[in-house]
Every structure is written in structure tokens, then in C-alpha cells.
Amino acid sequence: MKLEVSGLNSFYGQAHILFDVALGVGAGEVVALLGRNGAGKSTTFRSIVGLVAQREGQIRFEGHEVAREPTYAIVRKGLGYVPEERRIFTDLTVEENLEVGRQPKRDNAAYWTPDKLFTLFPNLGEMRNRPGGRMSGGEQQMLTIARTLMGNPSLVLLDEPSEGLSPKIVEQMANAILTMKKEGVSILLSEQNLHFARLISDRAYIMERGRIRFSGTMAELEARPDVRDQYLAV
Amino acid sequence: MGFYIVQFLTGLASASALFLVASGLSIIFGVTRIVNFAHGAFYMLGAYVAFTLTERLSGAFGFWGGIVLAALAVAIIGVLVEMLLLRRIYSSPELFQLLATFGLTLMVEDLVVLIWGPDDLLGRRAPGFRGAVEMFGQNVPSYDLFMIVLGPVVLGILWLLFHRTRWGILVRAATQDRDMVAALGVNQKWLFTSVFGAGVFLAALGGALQIPRDAVHHALDLRIIVEVFVVVVIGGLGSITGAFVAAVLVAELNAFGILVFPKISIILVFLVMAVVLIVRPWGLFGKPEAAARKTPGLSVRPWQPLSQNERIAFAVGVVLAALLPLIAGNYALAVGAEIAIFVIFAASLHFLMSVGGLASFGHAAYFGLGAYGVAFLAKIAGLPMIVCLALGPLLGLFGAAIFGFFAIQLSGVYFAMLTLAFAQIVWSIAFQWVPVTGGDNGILSIWPETWAAGPARFYWLSLAVAVAVVGLLRVIVFSPFGYALRGTRDSLLRSESIGIDAKRIQWTAFVIAGTAAGIGGSLFAYLKGSVFPDNIGIGLSVDALVMVLLGGVETVSGAVVGAIVFKALSIWLVSQTDWSKLILGGVIVLIVVAFPKGIVGMIETWRARSDAPSSKSAALAASQPEGAE
Ligand SMILES: Nc1ncnc2c1ncn2[C@@H]1O[C@H](COP(=O)(O)OP(=O)(O)OP(=O)(O)O)[C@@H](O)[C@H]1O
Ligand SMILES: [Mg+2]
Numbered sequence: 089m090k091l092e093v094s095g096l097n098s099f100y101g102q103a104h105i106l107f108d109v110a111l112g113v114g115a116g117e118v119v120a121l122l123g124r125n126g127a128g129k130s131t132t133f134r135s136i137v138g139l140v141a142q143r144e145g146q147i148r149f150e151g152h153e154v155a156r157e158p159t160y161a162i163v164r165k166g167l168g169y170v171p172e173e174r175r176i177f178t179d180l181t182v183e184e185n186l187e188v189g190r191q192p193k194r195d196n197a198a199y200w201t202p203d204k205l206f207t208l209f210p211n212l213g214e215m216r217n218r219p220g221g222r223m224s225g226g227e228q229q230m231l232t233i234a235r236t237l238m239g240n241p242s243l244v245l246l247d248e249p250s251e252g253l254s255p256k257i258v259e260q261m262a263n264a265i266l267t268m269k270k271e272g273v274s275i276l277l278s279e280q281n282l283h284f285a286r287l288i289s290d291r292a293y294i295m296e297r298g299r300i301r302f303s304g305t306m307a308e309l310e311a312r313p314d315v316r317d318q319y320l321a322v
Numbered sequence: 323m324g325f326y327i328v329q330f331l332t333g334l335a336s337a338s339a340l341f342l343v344a345s346g347l348s349i350i351f352g353v354t355r356i357v358n359f360a361h362g363a364f365y366m367l368g369a370y371v372a373f374t375l376t377e378r379l380s381g382a383f384g385f386w387g388g389i390v391l392a393a394l395a396v397a398i399i400g401v402l403v404e405m406l407l408l409r410r411i412y413s414s415p416e417l418f419q420l421l422a423t424f425g426l427t428l429m430v431e432d433l434v435v436l437i438w439g440p441d442d443l444l445g446r447r448a449p450g451f452r453g454a455v456e457m458f459g460q461n462v463p464s465y466d467l468f469m470i471v472l473g474p475v476v477l478g479i480l481w482l483l484f485h486r487t488r489w490g491i492l493v494r495a496a497t498q499d500r501d502m503v504a505a506l507g508v509n510q511k512w513l514f515t516s517v518f519g520a521g522v523f524l525a526a527l528g529g530a531l532q533i534p535r536d537a538v539h540h541a542l543d544l545r546i547i548v549e550v551f552v553v554v555v556i557g558g559l560g561s562i563t564g565a566f567v568a569a570v571l572v573a574e575l576n577a578f579g580i581l582v583f584p585k586i587s588i589i590l591v592f593l594v595m596a597v598v599l600i601v602r603p604w605g606l607f608g609k610p611e612a613a614a615r616k617t618p619g620l621s622v623r624p625w626q627p628l629s630q631n632e633r634i635a636f637a638v639g640v641v642l643a644a645l646l647p648l649i650a651g652n653y654a655l656a657v658g659a660e661i662a663i664f665v666i667f668a669a670s671l672h673f674l675m676s677v678g679g680l681a682s683f684g685h686a687a688y689f690g691l692g693a694y695g696v697a698f699l700a701k702i703a704g705l706p707m708i709v710c711l712a713l714g715p716l717l718g719l720f721g722a723a724i725f726g727f728f729a730i731q732l733s734g735v736y737f738a739m740l741t742l743a744f745a746q747i748v749w750s751i752a753f754q755w756v757p758v759t760g761g762d763n764g765i766l767s768i769w770p771e772t773w774a775a776g777p778a779r780f781y782w783l784s785l786a787v788a789v790a791v792v793g794l795l796r797v798i799v800f801s802p803f804g805y806a807l808r809g810t811r812d813s814l815l816r817s818e819s820i821g822i823d824a825k826r827i828q829w830t831a832f833v834i835a836g837t838a839a840g841i842g843g844s845l846f847a848y849l850k851g852s853v854f855p856d857n858i859g860i861g862l863s864v865d866a867l868v869m870v871l872l873g874g875v876e877t878v879s880g881a882v883v884g885a886i887v888f889k890a891l892s893i894w895l896v897s898q899t900d901w902s903k904l905i906l907g908g909v910i911v912l913i914v915v916a917f918p919k920g921i922v923g924m925i926e927t928w929r930a931r932s933d934a935p936s937s938k939s940a941a942l943a944a945s946q947p948e949g950a951e
């Protein structure tokens with residue numbers, strides 16, 4: 089397993105948000121974390137990279153326990169994180185945004201350069217010197233992913249990559265994720281959009297009110313319309 | 323005509339040094355969100371160290387090498403300060419960070435006197451720039467021309483640094499969203515340290531480069547920090563371009579202000595700042611800040627009116643205090659009166675800070691105005707004491723009404739910086755307008771009339787007024803006005819949406835606090851028999867802050883306890899040592915480090931720990947303060 093989380097409990101102040109969350113991502117796998125609004129998907133991701141201050145549990149990345157390390161150290165080990173809110177540096181150009189994400193080459197992971205990323209996301213290549221603040225939502229979403237890939241991660245946490253994108257851009261995004269997978273990057277993505285998840289994922293977890301309610305392959309999930317209706321459908 | 327052009331050039335030369343210091347402050351704030359009060363102290367240290375190095379090293383290389391070495395040496399001191407002190411308090415309330423760096427400033431002021439002595443030092447002239455160039459029939463020092471060129475050159479270098487180097491790009495990114503930068507694998511710790519070092523380098527360089535123009539002395543720090551605060555407020559915190567433009571503006575206003583209002587040129591700067599703030603509250607090149615971080619410990623526990631027991635305890639305390647003259651001697655009674663006066667002063671600031679959420683760093687302005695009000699009425703108009711006491715505080719009220727109007731347009735650190743700048747402006751007027759205020763010599767022999775003369779009577783008077791003022795402030799706290807004010811503190815938007823005119827309420831609170839401080843100041847003038855510009859000084863403003871923080875911002879009685887403890891301690895310290903600033907500064911720094919969340923925040927943490935869902939998670943939280951915002 090590339091990433092193994094177990095017994096994860098997280099709190100915001102007095103509020104207990106995650107309850108004994110356990111999940112894993114194998115090398116080269118694309119795994120979806122599904123759930124409705126407020127299920128705790130983003131909190132899970134933020135907890136894994138150490139952005140939630142109050143959390144307990146085990147987080148093993150490539151066999152090392154990282155739960156007690158600061159965010160930057162976890163990320164430097166090759167665990168990339170793409171936040172939900174995008175958080176582009178709006179004053180910086182596309183190239184400068186990429187520069188912030190740059191980390192040295194890693195032996196066990198694909199190596200990304202701006203030029204390689206511009207072939208993955210051709211739109212970005214056409215606006216290298218444009219400030220991040222003057223890009224569309226879809227372009228910003230691509231830029232956040234590209235920025236994280238500049239760190240040459242072996243695993244990426246993608247928080248709702250399809251959120252708020254037009255169908256055409258969603259398709260581009262799905263292709264980009266599949267290309268990342270081909271390059272050997274393992275991916276854990278959160279989604280509410282089951283169609284999108286189905287296009288790209290190997291396995292899925294379903295989360296509800298801070299607990300994992302289902303775990304299985306995409307095919308197993310297809311076979312359980314009851315689970316889908318209970319935890320996903322609106 | 324020629325004269326004006328030359329005046330303009332002199333202004334530009336001053337602007338360069340101002341720009342260096344202000345850009346350093348801006349960069350540090352942008353990334354670390356710390357308003358580095360000690361920036362002026364680093365500027366001053368740069369000048370002192372450069373003085374010594376340029377004296378020791380000979381030749382042209384010696385001079386220029388000495389300047390650069392001095393800036394580097396001070397930058398190293400800055401890095402140590404960041405690693406040993408600031409790293410501990412990044413997650414503390416803004417107020418504590420300002421206080422900690424202020425404590426440092428106090429320490430440095432005494433340290434430079436210890437090392438270099440109290441006298442002004444005249445530095446060496448810069449080799450190659452000793453003479454003057456004749457322009458338009460006037461002599462312009464060639465060093466001024468050098469400085470004029472230097473400013474834009476530094477601006478250009480900084481631009482390249484921030485756009486062409488990885489470090490610069492990281493700094494710009496962190497200025498916008500430092501947590502995201504960490505989430506991309508950048509170690510914030512070293513970024514912060516390097517940024518702080520760079521900012522301090524710029525400040526020290528600014529100071530070092532001033533030595534051929536200006537004498538080096540131990541009050542340089544406050545003079546420059548106030549100008550720099552004005553510059554960044556006008557230019558916009560975090561913007562280098564803004565710092566440059568505003569530095570030129572302020573320096574030119576100073577240069578020409580001297581011609582218009584020779585004695586009180588600073589008024590012109592104030593007027594321009596006021597206009598800028600009304601038109602663009604975040605400065606010419608600044609961006610609106612996301613809602614300022616709340617000062618924790620302010621809104622945790624709703625206040626209760628006193629319980630029956632507390633009322634009794636309070637009454638007993640007052641009676642005991644009133645009996646003091648039976649046992650205490652004259653000196654103790656004078657100290658007692660002074661403490662009572664400072665209880666008034668601290669309670670007035672406490673009202674503004676805790677109920678209004680507005681931390682003024684220049685509250686002494688209104689205390690001092692009250693004192694000067696009495697002095698004018700007693701000395702110039704010759705009015706009876708009771709009338710002076712009643713009308714003197716009105717000067718504090720007027721001051722608070724004018725300055726408060728502008729200050730409440732801002733919040734958080736901007737509010738703090740602006741109130742500080744206002745106080746310093748009042749101080750400058752008291753200091754510079756000699757025909758009216760007596761300048762440094764103050765106004766002397768303001769003695770109480772017989773009914774209040776003598777240590778015991780004056781003590782009783784002060785005590786009675788203190789009890790009355792504190793009681794009145796409490797009544798206001800629990801009045802509908804007090805509740806509305808707390809509403810504006812807790813959520814400006816919400817209170818406005820339910821029809822509360824928040825600005826008006828905050829302004830009123832500012833005026834109430836200023837008037838109360840003025841009452842304290844009026845008494846103080848009679849206690850000391852004189853008024854001096856020091857009664858408005860930054861030192862006094864910070865004393866008030868320390869008293870409030872020491873006692874606890876949260877508790878209504880905190881300011882009273884804080885004032886008694888702090889004032890007694892500092893009177894004792896001053897009587898025991900010549901280096902009271904060094905010790906006081908050290909104490910402030912220690913308090914901030916020992917109670918990084920504020921004293922009340924600390925108590926909250928202890929309470930939270932005892933009833934947290936799991937003590938382990940609380941420990942985890944404590945060990946990982948980053949990203950918790
Ligand atoms: N900073 C916060 N402070 C307090 N509670 C929070 C905070 N962030 C999220 N929550 C709460 O935690 C729960 C889980 O939120 P989270 O953002 O993880 O859900 P999510 O599954 O990502 O939802 P969405 O699909 O809307 O992004 C929600 O009930 C939310 O209200
Ligand atoms: Mg989410």
C-alpha cells in the first residue's frame with residue numbers, strides 16, 4: 089500500500105468530525121472517496137496532510153508513519169495535496185505558481201517539468217505569463233493540479249477535481265487524471281459526482297457523517313444500488 | 323524657484339532611507355503577519371553599529387564596507403530574534419506580537435545607551451560624497467544626490483529579487499497564502515526567518531546610510547517607526563511599490579511642511595494620511611485584509627454583573643484603600659494617588675479593548691491631552707481647580723473625537739498603527755510648539771488648591787475619581803450601548819445587518835475611553851504639578867497596554883488589578899535601577915513568551931484541556947500550532 093490510514097479521528101474545536109476512518113491506496117491505483125456535502129471528505133484529506141490540528145490515528149505513507157510530521161515534511165515525502173478551494177496564488181503568473189510547487193526529482197515517482205505539464209494541460213501553456221487571478225475556474229483547477237505535480241508526488245490527494253466545471257472541462261480533467269495514472273501516480277480523489285468517479289477510479293470508499301460506510305471496487309459498487317441510494321443520491 | 327527644487331531634492335533624499343525601512347517592515351508583515359515594532363530599533367542599531375565600524379575601518383572601502391557589514395550584523399541579530407522569540411509567538415494574538423517587539427525596542431534603547439553612551443554621535447562623511455554640488459544657485463550635498471539615486475535602485479533590486487528568484491516568488495506566494503505554500507512542501511520556518519532577516523537588513527541599512535546625514539542618538543527608533551507606520555498606512559501594508567510612493571510623499575510633505583507650518587510640520591502629514599484613509603482605507607497600493615484575526619480571549623466568556631459577594635469585596639477594597647492615609651506616609655500616598663490615576667487610565671483603555679475590541683497603541687494621547695487641558699486652563703486662563711478638572715478632560719474628548727473618527731475606519735493592526743501614529747503626532751505638537759506648550763520644558767507649577775492639597779487629600783480625591791470612573795465605565799458596559807458595542811466587536815457585519823450603526827458606536831466608545839483617559843491625565847497634572855510631552859509618549863501608551871494585558875483583557879476588573887500591580891512594580895523598578903527600560907522590556911518579552919495566548923487564553927486552554935474529548939488530541943493540537951487557523 090502506498091497510503092494506509094487507520095483509526096483516524098479528527099476534531100474542529102469541540103466538534104468530533106471523523107470517526108475511526110480507515111482507508112488505503114495501492115501503488116498506481118486511483119481510488120475515489122465518495123460522499124455527500126459535509127460527509128467529511130475534505131476533512132479526511134486535510135487530516136492526512138496535517139492541516140487539521142486536532143487529529144489522532146495512524147497515517148502511513150510508503151511504510152513510514154507521518155501523522156506527527158508537519159505538513160511541509162509530509163508533502164516533501166511525495167504526498168501531493170490539491171485543496172478543494174483551489175487556492176491559486178492570484179498575484180503570481182502561471183509559471184510562478186508552478187515554481188512554488190517545484191521540488192527536486194524523486195527516484196520512485198514521475199518527474200514533471202512545466203513543459204510536460206503544458207502538454208497535459210494545453211490551456212495553461214497558452215497563458216504562461218497570465219496572473220492566476222485572471223483565469224477561469226476550470227483553468228485555475230488545472231493549475232492547482234499542475235502546481236502540485238511540480239512536486240513530483242508519488243501519490244496525489246485530489247479534493248473534488250470536477251467541482252463546478254463545465255462538461256467539456258470535466259472530460260479534459262478525466263483524461264488528465266488517467267494520464268497521471270499512466271505515469272504511475274497513485275491518486276485518492278474525493279467526489280460527489282459518481283459519473284466522474286466511475287470514469288477514472290479503480291475502487292471507491294463511501295463516507296457519511298465522518299464514517300466509512302462502504303468499501304469496494306467500482307464493479308462492486310455498481311452492483312449495490314441500495315448503497316448508492318442511501319449514501320450518494322440526492 | 324531654485325530653493326523649492328532643492329527642497330524637493332532634500333525630500334527625495336530622506337525618502338530613500340524611509341523607503342528602505344518601510345519596505346522591510348512591509349515584507350515582514352506580508353509573510354509573517356507580524357507588525358515589527360522593533361523595526362525602528364533595528365534601524366537605530368544599524369546606525370550605531372555603522373558608526374563604530376566606519377570609525378574603525380579606514381579608507382573608502384572601510385566606510386562602505388562598514389555600512390554593509392553593519393546592516394549584515396544587525397540582520398543576524400534579527401535572525402536570532404526571529405528564531406528565539408518570534409517563532410514562539412506566531413500563533414499568538416497580534417497584540418502580543420506588537421507588544422513583544424515593543425519590549426525588544428525598550429531593551430534596545432537602554433542597551434545602546436549602555437554601549438555607546440547617551441550623547442549624540444556624529445558619523446564620518448562618506449568618501450567621495452563629502453562636498454556639495456551647486457544647483458539652481460543652491461548647494462546640494464552630494465551625499466543627498468547619492469541617496470536620491472539609491473532609493474529607486476533598491477526598488478529595482480527588490481523588484482528583481484521578488485520576480486526573478488525562487489525565494490522572491492515564494493515570498494510573494496506566502497504573502498498571499500502562507501498555508502498553501504506549506505501545503506506545497508515549503509518549510510515556512512526558514513522562509514519566515516529569511517524574510518525577517520531580509521527586512522531587518524533593509525532597516526539597518528537605512529539606519530547605517532543615515533550616519534553622514536544625521537547624528538546618531540538613542541531616540542532615533544521611535545522617530546523613524548512612527549514615520550514608517552505612517553508610510554505603510556498610506557502606501558498599504560505588504561506593498562513595496564506602495565512603500566516607495568508613500569515614502570516620497572511623506573518625505574516631501576515633511577520637507578515642504580517645514581515651510582508652511584514651521585513648528586508643527588507633522589500636521590500636514592496627518593492631513594494627507596487622513597484623506598488617504600478616507601478614500602482608500604487599505605492604503606494607496608494595499609489590498610483589503612481578510613477579516614482581521616480576532617484577539618483571542620476577548621469573547622470567550624460573557625460578562626456577568628457583579629455578584630453580591632463581589633460587590634461586598636469591592637466595597638471592602640475601596641474602604642481599605644480609603645483608610646490608607648491613617649497608616650501610610652507621604653511618599654506612599656503620592657504613589658497611591660499615582661496608582662489610582664493609572665487605574666483610571668488602564669480602565670479606559672480596557673473599556674475600548676475588551677468591550678470594543680479596539681486595541682489602541684496610542685491611548686496616552688488622550689491622557690496627555692487631559693493633562694495639557696488642565697495646564698492651559700490653570701496657567702493661561704487661571705481658572706479654579708475644580709473648573710480645570712471638569713473642563714481639562716474635554717481636550718482629551720476633542721482629541722479622541724477627531725482621531726477616533728479616522729482610527730475606527732480601520733481595524734486590527736492598522737488600527738493599532740494609526741492610533742500610535744496619532745499619539746506621536748500629538749506628542750510632536752507638544753514637543754515642537756514651544757510658545758504654547760513650552761516644548762521639552764513643559765508647563766510647570768500647576769498645584770492643587772488647599773481643599774485638595776496635601777498627600778492625603780489628593781490621594782482621597784484621586785481614589786474617589788477612580789472609583790467613580792471605573793463604576794461609570796461598568797455601568798456603560800452593561801447598558802444597551804455596551805451590548806451594542808460588544809456586538810460590533812463580535813461581528814461587525816451581523817451587527818450592521820440588524821441596524822446597528824457600528825462605526826458610530828465604535829466612535830462613541832473611542833470618545834468615552836479618550837475622555838476617561840483625559841480625566842486621569844487631568845489629575846496627573848495636579849499630582850505632578852507639571853505636564854511634559856512625556857505624558858503623551860509611546861512609553862505611556864504601552865504601559866497602559868501592559869496593565870490591561872497583565873490583568874487580563876477578559877475580566878472587567880482586570881485593568882484595575884493590572885494597573886495596581888504594574889504601576890507599583892514599575893515605580894519600584896525606576897527607584898532601584900537606571901536601566902528600567904531594559905528590565906521592563908525584558909519583563910514584557912517574558913510575559914508574552916510565557917503566556918503566548920494571553921493570560922486569559924492560557925486559562926481557557928487549561929480549562930479546555932480538563933474537559934476536552936480526549937487529552938491526547940489537545941496535546942496534538944498544542945504540538946502543531948501551524949495550519950490551525
Ligand atoms: N473549519 C471548520 N470548522 C468547523 N467545522 C468544520 C470546518 N470545516 C468543516 N467543518 C464541518 O465538518 C464536517 C465535514 O466537512 P468537510 O468539509 O470535510 O465535508 P466534505 O465531505 O468535504 O463536504 P463537501 O462535499 O461539501 O466539500 C461538516 O459538518 C462541516 O460543517
Ligand atoms: Mg469538501
